Amino acid sequence: MSGGVDSAVAAARAVAAGHDVTGVHLALARNPQTYRTGARGCCTLEDSRDARRAADVIGIPFYVWDMAERFHSDVVDDFVAEYAAGRTPNPCLRCNEKIKFAAVLDRAVALGFDAVVTGHHARLGPDGLLRRSVDHAKDQSYVLAVLTRAQLDRSIFPLGDATKAEVREEAARRGLAVADKPDSHDICFIADGDTRGFLAGRLGEAPGDVVDASTGAVVGSHTGAYQYTVGQRRGLHLDRPAPDGRPRYVLSITPRTNTVTVGPAEALEVSQVRAARPVWTGGERPTAPIECEVQLRAHGDVVPATVTLDGDTLHAELRRPVRGVAAGQAIVAYRSDPAGDVVLGSATITG
Ligand SMILES: Nc1ncnc2c1ncn2[C@@H]1O[C@H](COP(=O)(O)OP(=O)(O)OP(=O)(O)O)[C@@H](O)[C@H]1O
Known part of the structure; x- marks a missing residue:
């Protein structure tokens, strides 16, 4: 529970679905006092307090787990190192891969829990396949596409069939004070969205x-x-x-x-993308080239492509050129049926 409206409603829905739920807020800041206040992030003391209040209203036990050191070594330091190496990382994706569905899930399982529930906007069908949220504007399947089948099997996303407006209405109906809390937009560990200033402070x-x-x-x-x-x-x-x-x-x-x-702009056009460390969750790992759709950055356009997996490398031949493909971002493959919302897999763009 981040202290935002999505995870509060997700917890309430998990309770309503009959699960035995415990609220957990992750303390991710080394010093939360230095994180901005203003109710937009996920890591201030204010956010922690909001999460606790929501858990009280829902009527579930609540704990704060200090994951600040893990978060800093696996997400923040990685973010800085990636930029230093000339790449453009997506820290939310990294956090899902290393913290929320790894460190948190491991600790939860060790404590006897079966799964992690989050307020991510994505769906997990009974077939175990990850799908886009019905609210495409809020869809977060892109940042979840790094998860393995084993991680997804222990994940629950109760909000995938709801629009953001419906989530807010439901929060108000349930008496959750966070119903009107603004969405978080920027990278949670960077104050005021000043990525350049943050990197300059770390890299000189x-x-x-x-x-x-x-x-x-x-x-x-x-x-x-x-x-x-x-x-x-x-x-x-x-x-x-x-x-x-x-x-x-x-x-x-x-x-x-x-x-x-x-x-010039046209020199940015790319028709072939190479990516490393593919994770394939949408069924059998393909042994021959497949036709699908790919997304090359969060909220980016979707492009038809032929994708080939070759050992630890993924090649994508794009049907039309795309501009501004940055190494370090994920390429996420979606099934190319009319709905186009089933995630097949992902890999990290190398060039
Ligand atoms: N500090 C945290 N502690 C516990 N869970 C968190 C924390 N930050 C994020 N999460 C979980 O990850 C989900 C997605 O995080 P994201 O930062 O994208 O938030 P969001 O979509 O704005 O959701 P919310 O409205 O709950 O903040 C949250 O819904 C929540 O379940």
Whole structure:
């Protein structure tokens, strides 16, 4: 229970479904006082208090589990290291993989519980397959697609058939004070959404060149290549306009030379994606190429593709080019039936 409305209603629904439920709030901040207040995150003392109040209203026991050290080593340090390596990680995905459905689930099972219930917007059918939420705008199947079958078998997502508006109405009906609490948007461990400032604090200044791919010329400077993401247009502060006068985008980040390479929009187009460490939950792991749909970042467009699994590598041949595919993000494959909502598997984009 994060202290937000989704997990409060998820807990209430799990009780209503007949489960024996215990509320757990994860203390993820090393020092919660330094996390922002304002009821948007998941880790302030205020959030912990909101979660406890919701558990009281629902009438379930409630505990706070301190997972701050695990969270920092597995999620926050990994986030920083990924940026330092020129990639763009998704920390929510990492948290699901390493904390919520790993460290938390392990501890829960050791204590005699059968499953972890969360307020994620996704569905798990009786067939054990992960599906998008009916509320596509709130769907979180992308950040859950890293979970293995064993993890999913011990997961319950009671909110997958509800829209966010319905969740809020239900919370109000159940007398939960968090009914109107604003959604969390940004990365929970970064105050005010200032990712650049956070990374600069962790990685320090590392000045280097910005190079134009079309001419090879140095067109600007940066104070840390980690402050850029493939596809980024804003904040490039180039010293001179491009020779063709057209806008420039970040094409690649090369930590070895500490260089950020920029170029025109069409140079961002990618038709082939390679990814590592595939996790396949949507049935048998395919031995031949399959036709499916892929999503290449959270809330990104869905593109038809041919996906091939080759040992520890996934190859995707996209039916139409996509711009701004960043290494470190997940490629998530969905079944290409009319609903297109069954997750087949995922892997981490390497190039
Ligand atoms: N600090 C936490 N302690 C316990 N569970 C958490 C915590 N943070 C997140 N979760 C669980 O993970 C789910 C998804 O987290 P996310 O940060 O996406 O929150 P959300 O969709 O805004 O949900 P909520 O409204 O419950 O905060 C939550 O619904 C909750 O079950």
